[in-house]
Amino acid sequence: MARARRSHAQQYAGGALAEFVCGGAQDCGRVRQPCQQRTDRARGAPTRLTESMQNSAVEGFRLSPQQRSLWSLQQTAEGQPFRALSVILLEGDLKPDVLQRAVQHLVSRHEILRTTFSRPPGIKTLFQVVGETSQFSWETVDLSSLDVTEQRLRIAEYFAVESERPFDFDQGPLLRAKLVKQSSDSHVLLVSLPALCGDSVSLANFSSELSRAYPSCLNQHELSGEPMQYADFAEWQNEQLGADDVHVLTGKTHWQKREAASVPGPAILLGRRVAGTGAFEPDSIAVDLDSPLSEIEAMAREREISVSALLFACWQALLWRLAGQTESEFVLYNLCAGRKFADLQNALGLYAKYLPIRLHCEDKSVDEHLRQVSDALKEADEWQEYFDPCTSANTISDSVAFDFEERQSRYGADPVSFSVIRQYVCFSPFKLKLSCVRSGEAISVELHYNRQVFDRAAVKQIAGYFQRFLSSVLQNSEVDLGAIEILDDDERRRLLVEFNQTAADLPGGKGIHQLFEDQVARTPKAIAVVSGDQELTYDELNVRANQLAHLLRRRGIGPDARVGLCVERSVETIVGLMGILKAGGAYVPLNPDHPRDRLALQLTESNSSILISNNGATNNQPFESTETIDLCSDRAFLEAQPNTNPASITQAGNLVYVIHTSGSTGIPKGVAVRHRNLINYTQFILQRLQINRPLSFATVSTISADLGNTCIFPALVSGGCLHILGYDVAMEGDLLRDYFTRRPIDVLKIVPSHFSALLASQTDGRILPAKYLILGGEAFSWDLARRIRLMDHPCQIINHYGPTETTVGSLTFSVDTENLSRYSSTVPIGRPIANTRCYILDQRRRPVPLGISGELYIGGAGVTAGYLNQSAETAARFVPDPFSSDPESRLYRTGDLARYLPDGNIEFLGRADTQVKVRGYRVELGEIEAALSSRAGVRQVVVTVFRDKSADERVVAYMVSSPVSPDELRASLKQKLPDYMVPSAFVFLKSLPLTPNGKVDRNALPAPDETRPGLQSDFVAPRSFVEKELAGIWASFLKVSAVGVHDNFFDLGGHSLLATQVVSRMRKEFHLEIPLRSLFESPTVAQLAEKIEEANSNEAERFLNEIEALSEEDARQLLGQEGTTSV
Incomplete structure (x- = not known):
C-alpha cells in the first residue's frame, strides 16, 4: 500500500482501505478469506443481508457508488446495453474440461463472478448477493468443419448475439462463457459479464489469471494468494463517502466545485440535432491514426506529460473546435481505472469510473493547452476516490468522454497461449467517446457513439478530423488551437464552391421602376394593386406615380436622394414608393404607428428633405426641415403634373430604399439598398415561383420592414395583382378567410408566429394561398409546418431567410418533406438564392466543417451598401471577402449561428450576440437598454427575451434602480420605441448576477413571476359574470395569476398577435362577433365587458320585439334557430 501513497489524501484512503479490509490496523499484510463474516458498518442503511435461497448460503452487501450509478442508468435504458465482453484466442493443445475447471476456480476465488443483484422481500434497497456455489454458464461449439472465413463470421455472430442477450440479475448466473473450437490447436473463448460485475481491467485480469489457472488445474495445483473481494471494496467506498473526516470533506468539496451538472458538455451538432428516441444504442468505429505511436511518445516525453494527457488534450481541443468555438468552458469525462492501490491491481469488479474534467477553452497555443490539460488530469487523479459517480448520472448521457488504457494482449505460453483479440466494455451512456488502447508498441483508437444521437457517417467525419488534428499538433506544437486545419481539400471545396453554384443572368443597367414600366406597356389595363x-x-398606377415623380424632380430629388414615405396601408403606399423611384430617389419607409420622436430621428439620419404621407398619417404635424406631400389632400395639385414616364436617371448602383433596423447603440441603423440588389432578388423570386402567368400576391406587413418586398416587386414586374391587406384583415383569421374567399390569393408572405396565431381560429386551410406560402422573418418550427400540412392543402410551403443587409432574403427551403426534421430542430433556411454565396465561418473567418456551428456570412449580388452615416458599424459588419479575387467584394456578417446539414441545406441555430427577433421584428436589446439607461436613477439594466413554457417570447427588462413604477417606464419607452420593443415585464433586482469574468450572467436572471405586474391602477377584482370570464381568458394567455377589471391588456404584456388569439377565444365563449379593434379601443376588462353586455342587451331587446310581432308558430320556429351577435 505504501507504493500508492503520494499525498495526505492518498495516505488516508490507502490506510483506510487496508484497515477496513483487514478488520483492524494490526496486520495489513493479507485480506480475509472469501465469504469470511463481514462486520456491519452501516451508516443509516443495512450493509449485509444473510438468508437462505434454495438451500444456498448467501451474503448481501450494498452496491458500490459505481454500481448504484450504473443500476440507475440501467433502469431507464432500453435493453441492457451495459456489459463487458472479451474474445480470447487459445492456441495449443487445449483440454476443454481443464479450461472449464480453470474458469470454475476463478469463480470460486472471486465473489463478484458469482454475485447476483436482488431486492429481498420487504426491502427496497438493491443488494449484491454473493452465492456460495460457483455457478456460471458454460457452452461449447465445434466449428472445426467450417472454413476460416465462415468461422470468423460465426464468431462475430456469437459476439453480436451475446452483446444483446439479457442477463437475469436476480437469479444469475451472470458470468457466461462459450468455447468455440476452430481446430485441434485453436479455440476461441467468449466471456460475457454485466458491467455491474466488471470493467475493462477486470476482463484483462480475468484473461491473465485464467492463463495461470489453466496450467495449475492441468497439474492439479491451486493459485496462490487470495484476491481483494469487490464487496469489501464497495463497503469501504460507501464508508468513505459517508465519513466526515477532513480529508473526505476536502475531497468532496473539490468535486463540488467542479460539479459537472452546472457546466454542459460540448455541443457537437454533427449528425442528428435531435435524438431519435432518447434511447442509448451504442456503436463504434475504428480510427486509423496517420501518426505512429513513437511520434506521440516522443512529443509526450519532450513536454513531460503522459501519452494519455497528450491524446486527451487533442480530443478536448478538437471538441472545442467542433462546438463552434463558442463554449468557453465545458466538461469532458476521463476514464479513471479506480485502482490506485496495489491491492486492487489484480482484482475483479467495477472499479472504473469517469471523472469530470472541467476546462476553460480558448484559442491558445498547443503547448499551453497541453500543460493545462496535464495539470488538470493530475489533479483529478489525486482526488479520484472522493468522486461519487451518482452525482453525474442524470447528465452523463449528453456528455462526451475519453479513455486510455494499456493492455497486455498475450498471456501464458506453454502448453496453451491466451491472446485477447477483441474486448468491449460499456458502463456509461456517453453520446460520444474516444477510446485509446495501447498494446505493446501499437495504439488502437475507436470512437464509440450513441446511434440515436450521431449517424455513422458523422462519426467517421469526426474520426478524420481527429487524425488531421493530431498530425498537425505533432508537426507544430507552437501553433494556436484555432489555427489548426482539420478540413481536407475535398470538404473545403464542397463548402466553398459546390454549395455556392448560384450564378445567374441579371437584367443589366436598369432600375427596378423601369422593369415596372416595361410591364405597364405589356398589361396596362390589368389590375396592379x-x-x-x-x-x-x-x-x-403608372400615371399617379409619374405625377409624383415629376413633382419630386422639381423639388430637387435625384439619384441617391432620400425621401421619407410614411403612409397607411393603401394603394398610396405603392404610388408613393414608385413615384420616388421614378424621380431617381430612394424611399425611406416609415411606420405611422411608431413614436413621433423615432420617425423624426429616422428622417434626420437618412437626410430626407421630403416626406410623402397620406390622410394625415403623421397626424398633420410637420417635421422640422422636412417638406410634406400628402398623396390624398394634395391630390388635385399632383394631378396637374405631367403623367408621362420621366426620363430615367437611375443606375443599377444607385440607392432604391433605406430601411431602418434596430441599433445596439440606441440609434436605428439605416440599411442602404441598391437597385441591383433588389433586381437580383426580384428576378430570383420570379424564377423560384416559376411564374409563367400573372399571380395574385398578398402583403400583410408594414413597408417599414422589407418582409413585404417578397410580394411587392415580383408582383409589379410580372403583371401580377398586389393585394395590400388592411390591419384588421391581416390580423383576424375570420376576415382573412373571407377575403381569400372573395379574392383568391396565389402567394402569401407572412411571419411564422403571425400565421400560427391566425391558425388558432382557422384550421380548415381557407387562409392558405393557392400556390405558395412563404414564411420568413423568424425561425420556422417543424410543429407549425406539420399543422399546415395537416390541412391537406396543395400549396407549396417555402421557408425564406435573409437579413435586411443582404436584401430581403438570401436563402430558401422548400418544405416538401420532413426527412431533415431528425437532423434539425427547426425547418432549415435552405440554400443561397441566385448570385448569392453563403459561408459558415469560425472566429478566424475560416470555413467550419460540415455540420458544425459557425457564424453565417453572406456575399454576392444581394450585399447592400452598408449603413448610412455609420462607417464604423459598416466596416465591422461588411468585411472583405477572403474567398473572392475581387478586392471590392464584401461579405455581410449576419451574427447568426448556423450549420450545414448533410445535404447542403443550412440550419439556423440562433444568435451569436444579443440581437433577437420579436414577432418577426429585428430587435437589438442594446437599443432598449440604452433607452432605459437614459432615465435618471437607473444604475444598471439588462434586457433579454424570456421564453415561457408555451414557447411565447417576452421582452423582459432587469433593472437596478431607484424606485420607479413599471407604468412610468412604459410611458417613457413608448415615446421612443415601437410597441414590440417595450418590455412586457420589469424585474427589479438589488444587483445583476455576474459570471466569474465579471459579465452579466443572462442565464442566471430569474424568470419573471406570473403575478400581476406593477401597474398604477389598483387591483379591482371582477364583479360580473362577463368580467370574470374575460379576466380568466386574459390571465391564461398573458400568463399572469390575476387580472383586475381596470388593468390594460397591453400593459400586462399583451401584443397584437396575442390579441388575435384572445379575441378568438372570447368569440367562442360569448358567441359574439367581436372585432379585433374592440380590444384596442377597449383595452380593459371593464370597458370590454361593458361593450359585450350592451351588445347582449340590445340583442335581447331586438329579439323580444321581433317575437312580439310574430305569430305563435313563427315565434316557435325562430326560437329554435341559433345565431351570433355582433359587438
Missing part, C-alpha cells in the same frame, strides 16, 4: 375598395390598373 388592390387595397380594400380601392383598385388601380397598371396604367393608373
Whole structure:
C-alpha cells in the first residue's frame, strides 16, 4: 500500500482501505478469506443481508457508488446495453474440461463472478448477493468443419448475439462463457459479464489469471494468494463517502466545485440535432491514426506529460473546435481505472469510473493547452476516490468522454497461449467517446457513439478530423488551437464552391421602376394593386406615380436622394414608393404607428428633405426641415403634373430604399439598398415561383420592414395583382378567410408566429394561398409546418431567410418533406438564392466543417451598401471577402449561428450576440437598454427575451434602480420605441448576477413571476359574470395569476398577435362577433365587458320585439334557430 501513497489524501484512503479490509490496523499484510463474516458498518442503511435461497448460503452487501450509478442508468435504458465482453484466442493443445475447471476456480476465488443483484422481500434497497456455489454458464461449439472465413463470421455472430442477450440479475448466473473450437490447436473463448460485475481491467485480469489457472488445474495445483473481494471494496467506498473526516470533506468539496451538472458538455451538432428516441444504442468505429505511436511518445516525453494527457488534450481541443468555438468552458469525462492501490491491481469488479474534467477553452497555443490539460488530469487523479459517480448520472448521457488504457494482449505460453483479440466494455451512456488502447508498441483508437444521437457517417467525419488534428499538433506544437486545419481539400471545396453554384443572368443597367414600366406597356389595363375598395390598373398606377415623380424632380430629388414615405396601408403606399423611384430617389419607409420622436430621428439620419404621407398619417404635424406631400389632400395639385414616364436617371448602383433596423447603440441603423440588389432578388423570386402567368400576391406587413418586398416587386414586374391587406384583415383569421374567399390569393408572405396565431381560429386551410406560402422573418418550427400540412392543402410551403443587409432574403427551403426534421430542430433556411454565396465561418473567418456551428456570412449580388452615416458599424459588419479575387467584394456578417446539414441545406441555430427577433421584428436589446439607461436613477439594466413554457417570447427588462413604477417606464419607452420593443415585464433586482469574468450572467436572471405586474391602477377584482370570464381568458394567455377589471391588456404584456388569439377565444365563449379593434379601443376588462353586455342587451331587446310581432308558430320556429351577435 505504501507504493500508492503520494499525498495526505492518498495516505488516508490507502490506510483506510487496508484497515477496513483487514478488520483492524494490526496486520495489513493479507485480506480475509472469501465469504469470511463481514462486520456491519452501516451508516443509516443495512450493509449485509444473510438468508437462505434454495438451500444456498448467501451474503448481501450494498452496491458500490459505481454500481448504484450504473443500476440507475440501467433502469431507464432500453435493453441492457451495459456489459463487458472479451474474445480470447487459445492456441495449443487445449483440454476443454481443464479450461472449464480453470474458469470454475476463478469463480470460486472471486465473489463478484458469482454475485447476483436482488431486492429481498420487504426491502427496497438493491443488494449484491454473493452465492456460495460457483455457478456460471458454460457452452461449447465445434466449428472445426467450417472454413476460416465462415468461422470468423460465426464468431462475430456469437459476439453480436451475446452483446444483446439479457442477463437475469436476480437469479444469475451472470458470468457466461462459450468455447468455440476452430481446430485441434485453436479455440476461441467468449466471456460475457454485466458491467455491474466488471470493467475493462477486470476482463484483462480475468484473461491473465485464467492463463495461470489453466496450467495449475492441468497439474492439479491451486493459485496462490487470495484476491481483494469487490464487496469489501464497495463497503469501504460507501464508508468513505459517508465519513466526515477532513480529508473526505476536502475531497468532496473539490468535486463540488467542479460539479459537472452546472457546466454542459460540448455541443457537437454533427449528425442528428435531435435524438431519435432518447434511447442509448451504442456503436463504434475504428480510427486509423496517420501518426505512429513513437511520434506521440516522443512529443509526450519532450513536454513531460503522459501519452494519455497528450491524446486527451487533442480530443478536448478538437471538441472545442467542433462546438463552434463558442463554449468557453465545458466538461469532458476521463476514464479513471479506480485502482490506485496495489491491492486492487489484480482484482475483479467495477472499479472504473469517469471523472469530470472541467476546462476553460480558448484559442491558445498547443503547448499551453497541453500543460493545462496535464495539470488538470493530475489533479483529478489525486482526488479520484472522493468522486461519487451518482452525482453525474442524470447528465452523463449528453456528455462526451475519453479513455486510455494499456493492455497486455498475450498471456501464458506453454502448453496453451491466451491472446485477447477483441474486448468491449460499456458502463456509461456517453453520446460520444474516444477510446485509446495501447498494446505493446501499437495504439488502437475507436470512437464509440450513441446511434440515436450521431449517424455513422458523422462519426467517421469526426474520426478524420481527429487524425488531421493530431498530425498537425505533432508537426507544430507552437501553433494556436484555432489555427489548426482539420478540413481536407475535398470538404473545403464542397463548402466553398459546390454549395455556392448560384450564378445567374441579371437584367443589366436598369432600375427596378423601369422593369415596372416595361410591364405597364405589356398589361396596362390589368389590375396592379388592390387595397380594400380601392383598385388601380397598371396604367393608373403608372400615371399617379409619374405625377409624383415629376413633382419630386422639381423639388430637387435625384439619384441617391432620400425621401421619407410614411403612409397607411393603401394603394398610396405603392404610388408613393414608385413615384420616388421614378424621380431617381430612394424611399425611406416609415411606420405611422411608431413614436413621433423615432420617425423624426429616422428622417434626420437618412437626410430626407421630403416626406410623402397620406390622410394625415403623421397626424398633420410637420417635421422640422422636412417638406410634406400628402398623396390624398394634395391630390388635385399632383394631378396637374405631367403623367408621362420621366426620363430615367437611375443606375443599377444607385440607392432604391433605406430601411431602418434596430441599433445596439440606441440609434436605428439605416440599411442602404441598391437597385441591383433588389433586381437580383426580384428576378430570383420570379424564377423560384416559376411564374409563367400573372399571380395574385398578398402583403400583410408594414413597408417599414422589407418582409413585404417578397410580394411587392415580383408582383409589379410580372403583371401580377398586389393585394395590400388592411390591419384588421391581416390580423383576424375570420376576415382573412373571407377575403381569400372573395379574392383568391396565389402567394402569401407572412411571419411564422403571425400565421400560427391566425391558425388558432382557422384550421380548415381557407387562409392558405393557392400556390405558395412563404414564411420568413423568424425561425420556422417543424410543429407549425406539420399543422399546415395537416390541412391537406396543395400549396407549396417555402421557408425564406435573409437579413435586411443582404436584401430581403438570401436563402430558401422548400418544405416538401420532413426527412431533415431528425437532423434539425427547426425547418432549415435552405440554400443561397441566385448570385448569392453563403459561408459558415469560425472566429478566424475560416470555413467550419460540415455540420458544425459557425457564424453565417453572406456575399454576392444581394450585399447592400452598408449603413448610412455609420462607417464604423459598416466596416465591422461588411468585411472583405477572403474567398473572392475581387478586392471590392464584401461579405455581410449576419451574427447568426448556423450549420450545414448533410445535404447542403443550412440550419439556423440562433444568435451569436444579443440581437433577437420579436414577432418577426429585428430587435437589438442594446437599443432598449440604452433607452432605459437614459432615465435618471437607473444604475444598471439588462434586457433579454424570456421564453415561457408555451414557447411565447417576452421582452423582459432587469433593472437596478431607484424606485420607479413599471407604468412610468412604459410611458417613457413608448415615446421612443415601437410597441414590440417595450418590455412586457420589469424585474427589479438589488444587483445583476455576474459570471466569474465579471459579465452579466443572462442565464442566471430569474424568470419573471406570473403575478400581476406593477401597474398604477389598483387591483379591482371582477364583479360580473362577463368580467370574470374575460379576466380568466386574459390571465391564461398573458400568463399572469390575476387580472383586475381596470388593468390594460397591453400593459400586462399583451401584443397584437396575442390579441388575435384572445379575441378568438372570447368569440367562442360569448358567441359574439367581436372585432379585433374592440380590444384596442377597449383595452380593459371593464370597458370590454361593458361593450359585450350592451351588445347582449340590445340583442335581447331586438329579439323580444321581433317575437312580439310574430305569430305563435313563427315565434316557435325562430326560437329554435341559433345565431351570433355582433359587438
